[in-house]
Amino acid sequence: MTKLTNQTNQILQTFKVTLISDNVGSGTVRSYLSDTNHFLNWFLSHDFTKGSPLSNGLTKAASLSSKTSQSFTGLATIYLKGISRKTVDHYYEHLVDTQTPRQTLNRRLSSLRKFGAFCVSQGWLTENYFVYVKNMTKSEVASEDKYNLTAYRRHLFDQGNSSSTIKSYLSDVKHFINWQSVN
Numbered sequence: 628m629t630k631l632t633n634q635t636n637q638i639l640q641t642f643k644v645t646l647i648s649d650n651v652g653s654g655t656v657r658s659y660l661s662d663t664n665h666f667l668n669w670f671l672s673h674d675f676t677k678g679s680p681l682s683n684g685l686t687k688a689a690s691l692s693s694k695t696s697q698s699f700t701g702l703a704t705i706y707l708k709g710i711s712r713k714t715v716d717h718y719y720e721h722l723v724d725t726q727t728p729r730q731t732l733n734r735r736l737s738s739l740r741k742f743g744a745f746c747v748s749q750g751w752l753t754e755n756y757f758v759y760v761k762n763m764t765k766s767e768v769a770s771e772d773k774y775n776l777t778a779y780r781r782h783l784f785d786q787g788n789s790s791s792t793i794k795s796y797l798s799d800v801k802h803f804i805n806w807q808s809v810n
Contacts, residue, residue: 661738712759
């Protein structure tokens, strides 16, 4: 896993250089890097099934990273291959399930949207999957805690529902809860 840690560091360092060259403030750079590092560590430690794009990509990246002929861009593309819309949804669920404070959760998502755009600009990702996950509002936090919607969201995700389906179902439940409280 040391080679993959080196890969993470190279990706973060390249991201940092780009942020600094874009005149992003030092505090913002620090937050972006910390939040991106948090995601990448989760991404690497998550138990993906054997044969998944992530598992295959990391295995290939680990074997290629010892070969000097493979370019950094090629390795980064292989390394990040497992990032998908479902991966991002799963990360969001992880943040919710671990009761990450709403402001921290939203900051991490904003940082990852910037990281996703950066990865697309580098050719490492074909799409910025992070843009599909929206920030959590104060009302979502309150209603999810009161009615245990976090567990319901996890259940829907575990059943393989898409993020748009989950969002729609949760919206329907929230509308019902609001209707019930008025009547």
